[in-house]
Amino acid sequence: MTSILLPASHEFETQDIFVNMGPQHPSTHGVFRMVLEIDGEVVRDVLPYIGYLHRGAEKLCETMDYRQGIGFMDRTEYLAAFNAELSYVMAVEALAGIDVPERAQWIRMILCELNRLSSHFMFLGAFGVDVGVLGTSFTYAFRERENIFDLFEEICGDRMMYAYFRVGGLAWEVTDNFVTRVNQVLGMARQGIADLDGLLTQNEIFQARTRGIGHIPAADAIDWGMSGPSLRASGVALDVRRDEPYLFYPQVKFDVITGTNGDVYDRYLCRLREMHESIKIVEQCLQNLQPGPIVPERMSRLLRTPPGEVYIRTEAPRGEYGVYMVSNGGNRPWRCKVRSACLSNLQALRDMTVGHYVSDAVLILGSIDIVLSEVDR
Amino acid sequence: MRGLIRSFVTTGATFLRKPVTREYPETHRELPERDRAFPLLLWDQQIDEPFCTGCHACERACPVECMTVLMKDNPNHTSQGGTSSRRKIIDKFWIDYGRCMRCNICVEVCNFDAIGMNNTWSGHESSAVDRLDLVMDLQQLLSQSRAGAVKPWIAP
Numbered sequence: 055m056t057s058i059l060l061p062a063s064h065e066f067e068t069q070d071i072f073v074n075m076g077p078q079h080p081s082t083h084g085v086f087r088m089v090l091e092i093d094g095e096v097v098r099d100v101l102p103y104i105g106y107l108h109r110g111a112e113k114l115c116e117t118m119d120y121r122q123g124i125g126f127m128d129r130t131e132y133l134a135a136f137n138a139e140l141s142y143v144m145a146v147e148a149l150a151g152i153d154v155p156e157r158a159q160w161i162r163m164i165l166c167e168l169n170r171l172s173s174h175f176m177f178l179g180a181f182g183v184d185v186g187v188l189g190t191s192f193t194y195a196f197r198e199r200e201n202i203f204d205l206f207e208e209i210c211g212d213r214m215m216y217a218y219f220r221v222g223g224l225a226w227e228v229t230d231n232f233v234t235r236v237n238q239v240l241g242m243a244r245q246g247i248a249d250l251d252g253l254l255t256q257n258e259i260f261q262a263r264t265r266g267i268g269h270i271p272a273a274d275a276i277d278w279g280m281s282g283p284s285l286r287a288s289g290v291a292l293d294v295r296r297d298e299p300y301l302f303y304p305q306v307k308f309d310v311i312t313g314t315n316g317d318v319y320d321r322y323l324c325r326l327r328e329m330h331e332s333i334k335i336v337e338q339c340l341q342n343l344q345p346g347p348i349v350p351e352r353m354s355r356l357l358r359t360p361p362g363e364v365y366i367r368t369e370a371p372r373g374e375y376g377v378y379m380v381s382n383g384g385n386r387p388w389r390c391k392v393r394s395a396c397l398s399n400l401q402a403l404r405d406m407t408v409g410h411y412v413s414d415a416v417l418i419l420g421s422i423d424i425v426l427s428e429v430d431r
Numbered sequence: 432m433r434g435l436i437r438s439f440v441t442t443g444a445t446f447l448r449k450p451v452t453r454e455y456p457e458t459h460r461e462l463p464e465r466d467r468a469f470p471l472l473l474w475d476q477q478i479d480e481p482f483c484t485g486c487h488a489c490e491r492a493c494p495v496e497c498m499t500v501l502m503k504d505n506p507n508h509t510s511q512g513g514t515s516s517r518r519k520i521i522d523k524f525w526i527d528y529g530r531c532m533r534c535n536i537c538v539e540v541c542n543f544d545a546i547g548m549n550n551t552w553s554g555h556e557s558s559a560v561d562r563l564d565l566v567m568d569l570q571q572l573l574s575q576s577r578a579g580a581v582k583p584w585i586a587p
Contacts, residue, residue: 122494125534190442
């Protein structure tokens with residue numbers, strides 16, 4: 055009987071194989087496809103494909119007047135729509151030279167920070183699933199996220215696509231019990247952060263999975279144009295809220311959270327600790343909130359902007375969200391370019407992933423908190 | 432080991448808390464007053480006709496062009512011996528719910544408060560098998576307000 059085993063002297067000819075991940079893979083957080091060249095279990099190369107969620111929001115904005123464009127900005131970043139709206143309306147306000155009333159600005163700040171909380175909750179939940187917590191972190195995070203969304207729904211009627219900010223202020227006044235409701239939500243959010251903190255941060259299995267993985271040095275992170283918590287985890291204290299303040303951020307006290315190693319664990323920890331800062335900011339905003347108008351008194355119904363160009367950047371949960379807007383004097387932008395943090399953060403994916411295991415590739419992708427609607431726009 | 436124990440303590444504590452989930456199709460959460468589902472046309476109960484005059488304001492302002500509006504002379508106008516002060520009135524109105532992105536702009540631009548966002552569960556549970564079933568005609572848009580089933584919140 056002949057043996058089916060090859061003789062020991064035979065030399066195997068091995069080659070790298072290509073594994074296609076996505077676009078329907080649940081751990082790619084949307085429709086993102088990456089082709090992994092793997093040698094055994096080690097990733098040798100990553101080839102990302104984006105564009106599955108491209109809706110042409112920038113081009114659509116050129117055909118819409120300034121109010122109509124707000125709805126499309128919501129959809130460019132659906133996990134933190136208030137932050138996306140904010141950049142857009144601030145760009146138009148800068149073009150048209152509109153002064154926003156104080157009350158509207160404070161409310162904008164509160165809503166943006168609450169949106170940052172809800173977005174980071176989403177990250178914590180999804181990241182836990184990537185690590186392998188099997189949905190426990192997901193349900194915890196979603197429970198808290200629901201509370202924040204309930205508040206948003208009471209104020210502006212929708213849970214994700216708010217369309218609430220307007221050029222010059224807000225669409226309508228917040229509810230009468232706004233302050234008590236925000237305080238209530240903050241209390242629940244604190245409990246939720248403590249839960250997730252207790253579930254994940256010190257867990258030895260979690261740490262073994264995340265520490266020392268997806269490391270990116272500060273210099274490389276800057277070179278790739280990363281921003282937000284992904285950059286701060288590498289030790290670069292860059293926060294648009296502090297470095298190029300907008301709204302009333304100079305009047306509130308908060309710390310810019312930075313990491314040291316720039317690995318997956320630091321990026322997780324950075325976001326977790328940033329949530330406490332968001333709560334601090336919202337509390338200070340509530341103290342400063344005074345009754346008053348929410349739209350400027352003299353506001354023309356048909357808004358036209360003088361010719362010019364402007365670039366406004368704000369700190370969205372995932373990093374710098376900028377809107378570059380060119381006007382040629384009409385009632386709609388001539389060009390509306392969105393600079394999204396996720397696209398820039400994604401550039402560093404290859405640097406972070408090569409040399410790690412396939413199972414870690416999922417983690418690294420999750421750790422930059424990717425939102426594909428923001429990448430493709 | 433300490434971290435693992437802390438994780439188990441967290442899950443154990445959560446296990447003892449009250450559940451936050453609902454048996455969805457059977458029980459519904461109470462929706463806030465400002466909830467936005469899909470736009471509806473409103474019915475003037477006093478004169479027994481729609482508020483809408485077919486002025487095309489919402490149609491022009493809609494970012495996704497989901498509306499089609501046609502107006503006609505109002506047969507119930509006072510000059511015709513009727514009781515209404517509306518010279519023109521809506522003749523045909525279609526809203527494609529499949530296109531609508533619920534941005535509330537149509538409600539804001541309306542000068543007659545004739546259109547409002549449905550703030551009941553009927554607006555959220557409006558799935559259809561065929562895409563064409565989502566194109567609502569005037570009758571469908573008015574029926575809920577006419578029956579007094581919805582009172583949309585319109586920003587002051």
